[in-house]
Amino acid sequence: MDQGPVTAALLVIGDEILSGRTKDKNIGHIAEYLTDIGIDLREVRVVPDVEAEIVAAVNALRSRHTYLFTTGGIGPTHDDITADCVAKAFGVPIDVDPRAVAMMRERYRPEDLNEARLRMARVPQGADLVENPISKAPGFRIENVIVMAGVPAIMQAMLDAVAPTLRSGARMIVDTIDAGGLPEGLYAAGLGEVAKGHAGVSIGSYPSFDANGFRNQIVVRGRDAGTVTAAAAAVRDLLARLQADRAPA
Amino acid sequence: MDQGPVTAALLVIGDEILSGRTKDKNIGHIAEYLTDIGIDLREVRVVPDVEAEIVAAVNALRSRHTYLFTTGGIGPTHDDITADCVAKAFGVPIDVDPRAVAMMRERYRPEDLNEARLRMARVPQGADLVENPISKAPGFRIENVIVMAGVPAIMQAMLDAVAPTLRSGARMIVDTIDAGGLPEGLYAAGLGEVAKGHAGVSIGSYPSFDANGFRNQIVVRGRDAGTVTAAAAAVRDLLARLQADRAPA
Numbered sequence: 373m374d375q376g377p378v379t380a381a382l383l384v385i386g387d388e389i390l391s392g393r394t395k396d397k398n399i400g401h402i403a404e405y406l407t408d409i410g411i412d413l414r415e416v417r418v419v420p421d422v423e424a425e426i427v428a429a430v431n432a433l434r435s436r437h438t439y440l441f442t443t444g445g446i447g448p449t450h451d452d453i454t455a456d457c458v459a460k461a462f463g464v465p466i467d468v469d470p471r472a473v474a475m476m477r478e479r480y481r482p483e484d485l486n487e488a489r490l491r492m493a494r495v496p497q498g499a500d501l502v503e504n505p506i507s508k509a510p511g512f513r514i515e516n517v518i519v520m521a522g523v524p525a526i527m528q529a530m531l532d533a534v535a536p537t538l539r540s541g542a543r544m545i546v547d548t549i550d551a552g553g554l555p556e557g558l559y560a561a562g563l564g565e566v567a568k569g570h571a572g573v574s575i576g577s578y579p580s581f582d583a584n585g586f587r588n589q590i591v592v593r594g595r596d597a598g599t600v601t602a603a604a605a606a607v608r609d610l611l612a613r614l615q616a617d618r619a620p621a
Numbered sequence: 622m623d624q625g626p627v628t629a630a631l632l633v634i635g636d637e638i639l640s641g642r643t644k645d646k647n648i649g650h651i652a653e654y655l656t657d658i659g660i661d662l663r664e665v666r667v668v669p670d671v672e673a674e675i676v677a678a679v680n681a682l683r684s685r686h687t688y689l690f691t692t693g694g695i696g697p698t699h700d701d702i703t704a705d706c707v708a709k710a711f712g713v714p715i716d717v718d719p720r721a722v723a724m725m726r727e728r729y730r731p732e733d734l735n736e737a738r739l740r741m742a743r744v745p746q747g748a749d750l751v752e753n754p755i756s757k758a759p760g761f762r763i764e765n766v767i768v769m770a771g772v773p774a775i776m777q778a779m780l781d782a783v784a785p786t787l788r789s790g791a792r793m794i795v796d797t798i799d800a801g802g803l804p805e806g807l808y809a810a811g812l813g814e815v816a817k818g819h820a821g822v823s824i825g826s827y828p829s830f831d832a833n834g835f836r837n838q839i840v841v842r843g844r845d846a847g848t849v850t851a852a853a854a855a856v857r858d859l860l861a862r863l864q865a866d867r868a869p870a
Contacts, residue, residue: 384665386825387823387825387842388825388827388840389648389652389665390652390661390662390663390664390665391652391653391656391662391793391795391842392649392650392651392652392653392654392655392656392662393653393795393827393840394827395649396648396649399638399645399648399667400641400644400645401641402641403638403639403640403641404640404641404642405641406641407640407641412639413639413640413641414639414669415639415666415667415668415669415674416633416638416639416665416666416667417664417665417666417667418648418664418665418666419664420663420664421823421825425664447805447809447826447828448805448806448809449805449808449809449812449813449825449826450809450812450813450816450817450824451816451823451824451825451826480806484806486806486807486810487810488805488806488807488809488810488813489806489809491809492806506830507830507835523828523829523830524830525830525831526830544640546640546642548642556696556697556698556737557697557729557733557735557737557738557741558735558737559698560696560697560698560699560737560738560740561735561736561737563698563699564698564699564737567699567700568699574636574670574700575699575700576635576636576637576670576698576700577696577698577700578637578642578643579696579772580772581755581756581772581773581774581775582774586756591637591642593636593640
């Protein structure tokens with residue numbers, strides 16, 4: 373039974389990303405990871421450590437997608453308000469979770485589990501925990517919302533832990549074609565025709581620029597191997613024709 | 622006359638960011654750049670190359686902030702739909718702009734300005750152009766929305782070109798304090814008290830993690846120098862007290 377594509381949104385929480393102090397490394401990792409397991413990341417938002425903004429974004433995104441992932445704001449300090457905001461978004465109570473405390477005891481002596489650290493064990497009612505092999509304080513999942521740390525190494529470990537529990541779709545098949553020095557402006561019209569003629573794939577053209585000038589790649593993406601192969605062949609034919617036209621007589 | 626803080630949102634447009642194929646480098650650059658000139662970046666969204674999504678995001682964000690910056694989707698290929706979406710969001714016509722064509726003639730011979738390349742000269746009615754010293758095809762500004770390229774080198778040049786025309790606010794004053802090996806869980810309670818006692822500043826605690834374990838930094842931010850200095854002094858006092866408590870007798 374085809375249940376349609378599995379989609380996701382990502383909510384990055386933290387003033388430090390918006391001020392530029394911290395350069396986010398999680399968006400790229402999560403995007404690539406989800407694509408690899410057949411989940412379409414459809415939207416990303418970055419919001420500050422402000423309750424109203426976080427609650428509004430959680431509710432907007434969780435209703436639109438199969439999954440919502442969040443990163444950041446689950447540490448022990450006063451600016452870590454993600455767990456409370458998620459509880460508020462769901463309208464459920466939040467309290468110290470004995471399962472989370474048990475996990476944290478693997479790292480902290482009982483006398484070191486002070487009130488601030490116990491903040492990291494506060495979990496909305498009804499949530500499942502997501503293990504944190506690095507620093508023990510867990511993430512959690514409530515319904516379709518997965519709450520993870522912002523520190524990249526910990527976020528990555530949490531994503532590894534939660535991934536096997538996720539529903540995933542057919543993996544996207546991707547064919548990347550180097551335009552071999554042809555400028556976008558020369559193949560744009562033909563590429564548009566190819567795109568129109570091949571339903572079921574998306575075709576993108578991606579320039580990059582460095583000291584040697586522009587370099588373009590064309591990416592054909594779709595879920596059906598035959599369709600992707602046919603569209604990619606049409607792109608290669610187009611490029612070969614244009615290269616031949618450019619070659620000196 | 623204090624006109625209040627100058628705020629901004631950033632809309633990153635492109636399937637390639639959401640698939641993980643391209644790792645965004647623009648969010649971090651723009652965040653740091655705007656902070657430096659006294660503009661508060663308050664929200665970032667990443668959306669796919671889908672008209673309805675782009676139009677909805679443009680309209681949501683331009684109404685909430687002093688400025689909205691967009692990156693991506695202004696090249697010559699069929700997947701470059703940003704200019705059309707912005708015109709649609711404003712409800713204005715879009716057509717080839719002779720000023721943009723004149724700029725592009727600096728790079729292209731008349732016979733090379735084909736239909737696809739002229740797509741890059743299409744600009745919503747009423748927009749001002751933003752110069753592109755690298756590849757000539759301009760960005761544009763319509764009301765409070767600034768539309769820039771996605772290629773980082775070009776986006777950066779466009780941001781440099783547009784920045785002098787922007788209203789900017791008082792620059793944020795930032796004091797970064799190294800927690801010197803103290804774990805967050807030890808200073809969290811005290812830091813929360815300092816934050817409560819110092820209105821007008823935001824205080825964040827930012828752990829990073831590498832092979833040597835965690836390293837924490839505390840950042841105090843505000844627009845009034847005296848207030849930031851007082852709050853930062855309170856943070857340093859707190860850390861010094863905690864370090865003394867930890868030192869062997």
